[in-house]
Amino acid sequence: MCSVNDEGAESFEELKPDEPLELKCRKCLTEDGNVILRKKDVYCKTCFIPMVTHKFRATLGKSKLVNKGERVLVCVSGSQSSVSLLHLVWTGLQQSTYKRLTFDPVIVYIDESILFKYPQNQQNKIQELFEKYGLSYHIVLFASVLYSNNCLIEDTNIDQHNNKLKNIFKNISDLTLKEDMLMKLRKHAITKLAKLLECTRIITAENEHKLSIRLLSNVALGRGSQIGLDIGLAVNDKTNSKKSLITIRPLRDLSAKEISYYALFNKLEDYVHSNFLTATNEDESIQKTTEQFINNLQVEFPSTVSTIFRTGEKISEKTSRTAYCSMCQGIMDIEMPPSSAMEATKYSKYVSLMGLKALELSLNNIDNKESDLKRCNGCYCKNNQNSKEELLKNLCYACRHIIQNLESLDDLPEEILKKNSEKLQFQKMEEQIKDFLL
């Protein structure tokens, strides 16, 4: 078939051969340029920094969600974006009265050195950095946040907790799922910290480039319905009805390049921040393949990142029911109509095992058959298997892929399991009284 298919014409902005550059700053028209953005816009240093600050403030202001004196969790991972975010927040707090940021920031750094190799003195350096800014801050261990309720003060069981955390990832062999799990656990940790520190807003540092990669990875992982949650400007955590927790991403309108220059001009040092994909090849995981794909396209078609990002702006989840995944808080996307990719996949697996017999049994038998197939042949893991089945019931499409790979649930954070059993309890109650509800 022709490469165009039937979807009609395609037009993309192709990279034009380099046009002669104006060398003066486009804003003040007097200074020599120091930065070139979008291959043509030249800025001097003096004009560039206020522009970045302005974008940050505009994005933050647009959300109109941060009130005066509100406690806001500012997440700093050590990455260039995050140290820039910290600098932007701090600068905002120093401004003259009418421009000053009025919220009450609480800075956190989650130490993941149990999972990744960091320079030995990294924690000290981060501490020095935070001290320099003089804002209230916390440096916490990843495993403590996940498994201890005392993580802000002292975790007496840290060795045990570290082992649990390492165990989870030891049990997931697939790099794609490993990284996906890391993202979800980080999110879980941040949410928990916000609650412990009585913050009602969370600010994170993702830039446009990072978010567009996340968007496309999400689509590839079956997390299309979570795009709003994962890249949106402001995301309401609807599960927390008493005190609504909102995540804001004020650097989302800034490009990676703008942030690098901001960090460079302000002499901001950044720190090693790893994940499971650091130093892996692009052909080992979906996320890295996606990143590589976007980066390559961006070279050929410079509008790639911003187009993907703007597409994300227009997408939200299809919701008929308000139920949320116990792992990632994404909307539950597993009650699909018979004509859907999810049901078709189920049927494929079924037909491949049943062959001709598939015809005799009705399609409705699939679910029963499926759980029959999963039950092990008389081994002792029945209980374990049961609780896994129960957890799977309240997981979204993509989180199921992760948990199905786990041998045991023992190493999952307690809150996730607890939340799940509460949900199950509630569902059982609903089941019992459903005929009497008007």
Added chain:
Amino acid sequence: MTILCSTKCGRNAVLKRPKTGDTLCKECFFWAFELEIHSTIINGKLFKKGDVIAIAASGGKDSTVLAQVLKTLNERYNYGLKLVLLSIDEGITGYRDDSLKTVLENKDEYQMPLKILSYQQLYGWSMDKIVAEVGRKNNCTFCGVFRRQALDRGAMLLNVDCIATGHNADDIAETVLMNILRGDVARLQRCVNIITTTEGAIPRCKPLKYTYEKEIVMYAYFKKLNYFSTECIFAPNAYRGHARTFLKDLERLKPSSIMDIIHSGETMCIKENVKMPERGVCTKCGFVSSQDICKACMLLEGLNRGLPKLGIGKSSKANKALASLSNPKSLNF
């Protein structure tokens, strides 16, 4: 080493399913393949008894397998459908000549009526002539835009109830990616629909929506189906080429990626406050269009006026160019 068929039918497996990884014998694979399409048709409510269905036949593997499977299922499960083949002859020497031969063979083999419509007949321009005029850079734009309408026009002529196209799961997943990359949320929404209906146009459906391309090739291979496999001889669009390679990379890492992407597409929707292009009809030809003048008419206008670049870029530019022409409405085409 022999591996047994995973359905426990007792035969030896001859293949590993690209979609599920299960090992199957030839017979069980045919069953699985056909049953899945049957279930797609039933669950998606694609057809009604007595419907006349035009199968968009290009001679390629997708449409050849679609024709074979629809004929089989129609007889086996008494769908009560009348199936006809509809082919579009773009007029590309060395490409369409050969593929149309395959369609003619299909017609005899499946004993289905066949209607061939040419671009020359429909638009007064064959693709060979268009290429001579515009060169090879943009010709796929013409090819795609003209084909879309050509199918509608052909289906009108044949008075059918529905057009069944050979789009497979890989095509749909690729289109989801493409529409994100080009920021086209309206199409992003529409492209995962198994039936697309537009007012004034004949509905289209995709019975192979959940079928993997690799399995289609497998099916054709084991059934020894005759199909035409040369890609369009003109250079493929670079952007779509990248998306296709990307999808193949994802599939290699995780075979379920194709279905995962379709699942994503099926669970996303457009925010309420996003303005959507209005879909009306073209004031010139009466076919569906989001603009006053549809893309096909725009391109045709350019060709006839000796300005072939017209209509290739952004529509707004083309509209301006069109407006600057002397009294464009008086032109006939």
